[in-house]
Amino acid sequence: MHIRFTKMQGAGNDFVVLDETAGPLGLTPAQYRWLADRHFGVGADQILGVRPAPQADVDFEYVIHNNDGGEVEHCGNGARCFVRFVRGRGLTDKRTVRVKVKRGVIELTENVDGGVTVDMGAPVFDLPAVPFNPAGMNPIDHGGWQLWPVALSSETSCGATSGTVNLAVLSMGNPHAVQLVDDVDKAPVLTQGPLIENHPAFPNRVNAGFMQIENRGQIRLRVYERGAGETLACGTGACAAVVAGIRLGLLDQRVQVSTHGGDLTIEWAGREGSPVLMTGPATTVFEGEIDIPESL
Numbered sequence: 510m511h512i513r514f515t516k517m518q519g520a521g522n523d524f525v526v527l528d529e530t531a532g533p534l535g536l537t538p539a540q541y542r543w544l545a546d547r548h549f550g551v552g553a554d555q556i557l558g559v560r561p562a563p564q565a566d567v568d569f570e571y572v573i574h575n576n577d578g579g580e581v582e583h584c585g586n587g588a589r590c591f592v593r594f595v596r597g598r599g600l601t602d603k604r605t606v607r608v609k610v611k612r613g614v615i616e617l618t619e620n621v622d623g624g625v626t627v628d629m630g631a632p633v634f635d636l637p638a639v640p641f642n643p644a645g646m647n648p649i650d651h652g653g654w655q656l657w658p659v660a661l662s663s664e665t666s667c668g669a670t671s672g673t674v675n676l677a678v679l680s681m682g683n684p685h686a687v688q689l690v691d692d693v694d695k696a697p698v699l700t701q702g703p704l705i706e707n708h709p710a711f712p713n714r715v716n717a718g719f720m721q722i723e724n725r726g727q728i729r730l731r732v733y734e735r736g737a738g739e740t741l742a743c744g745t746g747a748c749a750a751v752v753a754g755i756r757l758g759l760l761d762q763r764v765q766v767s768t769h770g771g772d773l774t775i776e777w778a779g780r781e782g783s784p785v786l787m788t789g790p791a792t793t794v795f796e797g798e799i800d801i802p803e804s805l
């Protein structure tokens with residue numbers, strides 16, 4: 510199958526964006542994995558499919574696949590790239606666009622300075638909805654909220670490792686587990702990340718965030734993403750970390766999030782049900798055409 514694509518990035522979280530407004534391309538999970546592969550395909554953390562509005566109150570639908578081929582509910586950096594894509598290609602001239610993603614309807618605005626602000630929806634704290642099953646764990650009270658002590662263990666050819674991490678657990682439509690670290694550069698993201706992602710307490714797996722608080726308005730963050738590994742930035746991860754920090758009494762309502770790929774601004778009023786606003790960059794890198802193997 511011969512397709513056209515656009516390569517985009519938001520704070521270094523990179524995407525292959527597909528125009529599916531004339532109808533879905535019908536890619537298989539293996540074809541998504543191939544497209545996202547940095548050696549055999551184009552290379553991306555996620556693949557975004559832009560589709561026509563499935564209902565009257567939205568302008569588009571956009572469908573997100575991780576680079577492991579699995580479809581997911583939400584992608585913050587992708588949302589900013591999505592709005593830049595539909596406006597840049599003349600698919601809409603609206604500055605504020607409503608779009609259906611798997612988590613629900615979100616609203617995005619391209620700002621006059623070129624950044625994009627996304628209403629990411631409200632965080633979800635109901636543990637079964639995350640989903641998170643804390644059977645046998647006793648929560649630790651922290652600033653009026655809770656951290657969950659999750660035991661990690663792994664066996665490798667070098668021996669067994671084990672330990673407990675204290676996680677703030679919530680959903681931004683997709684599941685997140687955030688831990689506080691002293692120094693994000695030294696945090697064991699690549700060793701603990703996969704253990705947290707695949708821990709049995711998270712039946713749908715989870716995105717694992719490592720947050721260093723610099724002051725009440727500034728954090729540094731790394732995220733080991735479910736289905737994609739560590740990325741240079743994770744938009745929903747930034748929202749989840751800031752919401753967790755606010756609920757734990759550690760952050761103010763507007764926070765700068767520094768990632769290895771760039772900065773995001775996250776705002777949350779601190780009330781259950783109130784939406785999280787995320788502002789950050791979105792850039793087109795190049796356009797291309799490629800033949801996707803039919804046999805996959």
Ligand SMILES: N[C@@H](CCC[C@H](N)C(=O)O)C(=O)O
Binds near residue numbers: 581584716744
């Ligand atoms: N990079 C994204 C998140 C993509 C989905 C995530 N890996 C998941 O599986 O939930 C972002 O910017 O939010």
